[in-house]
Amino acid sequence: MATADVPLGLRLCRQAGWNQIESDWRRFLSMQPNGCFVAELDNEPVATTVTCLFGPVAWIAMVLVDVTARRKGVATSLLKHALEFLDNEGVESVRLDATAAGRPVYEELGFRPEYRLTRYEGTAPAKGQLSTVIPTASLLPQITAFDQRMTGTRREKMLVRLFEESPGEMRVLCPGDRLEGFVTARRGANATQIGPCVATHDAGPLLLSDALARWSGRRVFIDVPQDNSGAMTTVETSGLTAQRHFTRMCRGKRITDDPQAIWASSGPEKG
Numbered sequence: 001m002a003t004a005d006v007p008l009g010l011r012l013c014r015q016a017g018w019n020q021i022e023s024d025w026r027r028f029l030s031m032q033p034n035g036c037f038v039a040e041l042d043n044e045p046v047a048t049t050v051t052c053l054f055g056p057v058a059w060i061a062m063v064l065v066d067v068t069a070r071r072k073g074v075a076t077s078l079l080k081h082a083l084e085f086l087d088n089e090g091v092e093s094v095r096l097d098a099t100a101a102g103r104p105v106y107e108e109l110g111f112r113p114e115y116r117l118t119r120y121e122g123t124a125p126a127k128g129q130l131s132t133v134i135p136t137a138s139l140l141p142q143i144t145a146f147d148q149r150m151t152g153t154r155r156e157k158m159l160v161r162l163f164e165e166s167p168g169e170m171r172v173l174c175p176g177d178r179l180e181g182f183v184t185a186r187r188g189a190n191a192t193q194i195g196p197c198v199a200t201h202d203a204g205p206l207l208l209s210d211a212l213a214r215w216s217g218r219r220v221f222i223d224v225p226q227d228n229s230g231a232m233t234t235v236e237t238s239g240l241t242a243q244r245h246f247t248r249m250c251r252g253k254r255i256t257d258d259p260q261a262i263w264a265s266s267g268p269e270k271g
Contacts, residue, residue, distance in 0.1 A: 001036035012064035019188035097268035111249040122240035132171035150261040191219040195264030204263035225259035
């Protein structure tokens with residue numbers, strides 16, 4: 001995949017009703033330019049997928065197939081190609097967030113379920129903002145180290161990119177100069193995606209409430225691990241409702257992460 005293929009990705013997103021916009025596709029290409037792929041059928045581009053390496057852990061996402069090319073083995077062939085690329089890169093663990101329709105395909109390729117997430121949607125309520133802080137670039141190493149401890153994945157290149165794109169959207173809680181969590185958000189075609197939000201038990205509700213307040217009156221999505229009951233309670237009491245579910249899956253070595261510290265996933269693209 002190259003920059004010239006971004007319009008294809010956008011067309012497939014709109015066809016499927018997905019939330020990603022041009023800046024998302026450009027971020028995928030920037031983060032892993034050799035790991036984003038397009039499939040052709042009869043010499044016509046009809047499908048996409050993107051991968052991203054975070055050290056020994058990789059993510060697969062954006063498996064989209066044109067409606068005219070579905071049920072012809074395109075998605076499976078494209079996924080096998082992506083997995084071959086990741087195997088050649090020496091990746092130990094490959095993860096993804098599967099929809100109900102995609103899960104059987106991934107299981108045939110060796111993926112196993114880890115835990116489920118629920119996407120909540122709705123209009124962000126009008127609540128007062130809290131005492132979060134907009135971090136400076138000098139705080140990013142502390143943020144990425146905290147994230148790695150909680151998620152088991154070195155996601156520095158994603159978090160730095162999200163900060164650089166929208167520095168005012170990233171907020172942190174640092175009581176007593178100790179980082180307790182962070183949250184960010186990004187605009188989408190259908191709604192603002194709030195996340196990732198990674199935090200301690202006490203900081204998570206504050207960070208989510210702050211993010212909702214900043215997007216008050218706007219449609220938002222928040223993807224929450226079902227094992228984090230505190231996060232589910234926070235979004236449900238804010239008036240958001242369950243839209244659909246994802247299954248987080250892994251191929252290879254299992255990752256030691258803490259779903260109860262994940263108050264909002266970054267979305268199916270990167271977990």
